[in-house]
Amino acid sequence: MQLNYLALAVPLFLAFMGLEYVIARKTGKNYFSFTHSVTSINTGIAERLLDTFTVGIFYFVYDYLYHHFAIWHIQPSILLWIALLLCTDFIWYWYHRLAHEVNVLWCAHVVHHQSEDFNYTVSARITVFQAFARTGFWAVLPILGFPPAMITSVLLVHGLYPFFIHTRTIGKLGILEYVLVTPSHHRVHHASNPQYLDRNYGDVLIVWDKLFGTFAVEEEEPVYGLTKPLDSNSFLWQHFHFILELMYAVRRERGWKQKLKLVFGKPDYIDPEIRNILEQKYLLRNSTVPAVRRLNDYVIWQVAVTLLVLFAFLLLEYYVPAMVQVCITLLILLTLVNIGAILEQRKWVFYLEYSRIILLFIAVFYWWPSPALLFIATLAQLVAFFFRTNIKQHYLRLVYGAAS
Template structure:
C-alpha cells in the first residue's frame, strides 16, 4: 500500500503557515497578503487534484523499468536508504536545474516562482503539469534497481523538506549553510535579481550547487517573482501563460529550427530577427511595485469562503479518490478548480466573474445530485448543500454590487 505523505502532511502545513502568519503579524513584517496567499494555495490544491488523475500513469514507467530492466537486486538495508536518499536528491538537482534552462520545462516550473512574496504558502504554489515530466529524471534509479516504494517515500520526503525553507523569518543557520539547502539559499533561488537567477537548485543538500557551479550566497535584498510578472490571481492562467508566450514566439519565428529552439533554449532566448537573447533587467528599487488589487470587504469574505470550499472539497477528494467513480472525481475536480478560478476572478474584478460563477452553481447542484445517487454520506451532502445555498444567496448580494467591489 502506497502512503501519500504529502496529503498526510497538509494539516501540518497549515499549522506552520498559521504560526508564521501569527509571528509576522506580531512583528509587523508584512510577509503575507490575502490575495497572494489564496493564489499560492489555489495552485497547490489544483496541483494535487491533477496529480490524482496522473499518479498511476506517471509511475508506471519507473515500475516497468524496475520489474523488467533493473541491473541489480538491492537489499533493503539502512545503507540502501542512505544511498537512495543521495541519489534522489542528486537527480532532483538536475531536474530542477533543467527546469530553469529549457523553455518547455520552465513553462511548467515557472508557476512556483510567480509569487512576489516569500512565505510558507509559496511552498505549496506548485505547477499542475510539472509532474508529467519530472519522473523521467529519476529513471536511472529504476535501472539500478532501487525499489519503487522506497523511491516514492524518499522522493516525498525530499519534497516535504523543501516546505520549511520558504520563509523569511529564519536568517542564517551557521555551519548548516555549507551542507543543507536553507531558507537563505532558497530565497536566492526565488529572486528575480539578475545575480540570483538560476542559482541554488538544491532539494535537500546544497552541496550539488557548490559542486556544479550554481551556488550563490544571499547578499543584497531579494526581489521575488519572475522577471515579467504574472500580474494575475487566476490559477489556470498561471499554468498556461508562458506556453502562450512560447507559441506566439514560435509563430513569429521565420526558420523551422528557430521554432524548435524556442522550446529547448533557455528562458530569454529569441531568434536573432526578434532581438536575440534578452537578459533579465536589473531591479530598480525606486520604481519596483508588486502586483496588487483592492476589493471591498464583502468581496474579500466571498473570495475567502470560495477558497475554503475549494480547500474542503480538494481535501475530501485527496483522501477519497479511490473510493469515488471516475465521473464523480472529474465532476468534483472540475467544480473545485472552477471555484478557484472564480475566486481569482473576483479578486481581480474580472467582468466574466458573474457568468462563470453562475455556471459553477449549476455544476454544484449536478454534483450534489450525482453524489446522492451514489449513496455518499448524508452528513457530507447536507453540509455541501448548506454551504452551496449560503454562497448562492451571498452571490446575489455580490452580483448586485459587483462593479463596486
C-alpha cells in the same frame, strides 16, 4: 475503515502557514500579501487534487521500467536508502537547473517563481505539469534498479523538506549552511536580483550547487518574483502565460532550427514584449471597479470551503464513486478559476458560478437520484433562464459593489 492519511498533509501545512503568518505579524514584518497568498494556495490545491489521479500513473511508470529495463535489482538496506536519497537529490538538482535553462521545462516551473512574496504559501505553487516533468527525470531511478515502492517512499520524504525552506522568518543556520539547502539559500534562488539569478538549485543538499558552480550566498535583501513581474491573479494565466509566449515566439521564427532553438533554449531568448502583446489580447481586466471588503471576504470563504472539500475528498477517496470524483474535481478547478477571475474583477465569473451549481447538482443527483431533486433543479433552471439578466446584475453588485 480505509482512509487516505496523506490527506492530513493539508491541515498540517496550513497550520505551518498560519504559524508563520502569526510570527511575521508579531515581529512587524509584512511577509504576506492577500492576493499572492490566495493564488499560491490555489495552485497548491490544484496540484494536490490532480495528484490523486496522477500518482498511480507515476508508480506504474516506475514499476514498468523496473521490471523491463532495470540494470540491477537493488534490495533495500540502510546504505542503499541513503544512496537513493543522494541519487534523488542529485537528479533533482539537474531537473531544477534545466527547468530554469530550457524553455519547454520552464513552462512547467515558472508558476513556482511568480509570487512576489516568499513564505510557506509559495511552497504550494507546484503544478501537475511540473510533477510530470520531474517524473521524466526520476525515471532513471528504476532503471538503475531501485524498487518502485522504495522510490515512492523517498520521494515523499524528499518532497517534505522544501516546504520548510520557503520562509523569511528563519535566518542563517550556522554550520548547516555548508551542507543543507537552508531558507537563506532558497531565498537567493527565488530572488530576481541580477547577482542571484540562476543560483542555488539544490533541494536538500547545497553541495551540488557548490560542486557545479551555481552557488551564491545571501547578502543583500532579495527581491522576489519574475524579472518581469506577472501582474495577474488569474489562475489560468498563471499556468499558461509562458506556454503561450513560447508558442507565439516559435511561430514568429522561420525555419525549424530557429524554432527548436527557442523550444530548448533559455527563457532569455523569448522577446519580453511578447507578453505585453498577449496580455492585451487575452488578459482584459475590469480596472474600473475598486476592490471592496466583501470581495476579499467572498474569496476567503471560497478558499476555505475548497480546502475543506479537498481534505474530505482526499481522506475518503476510496469511498467516492468515480462519477462523483470527476464532478468534485471539475467543481474545485472551476472554483480556482473563479477565484482568480474575481480577483481580476471580471464580469464573466457569473457564468462560472452557474456552471459550478450545475456540477454540484449532477454530483448530488448521481448520489441521490430523487425525482423531487430533479423537479427543483428544473424549476431553478427556468427561473435562471427568464431572470438571468437581473440575477447576473444582482450577483455582480453583491461581489464587486455598487459600482459594477
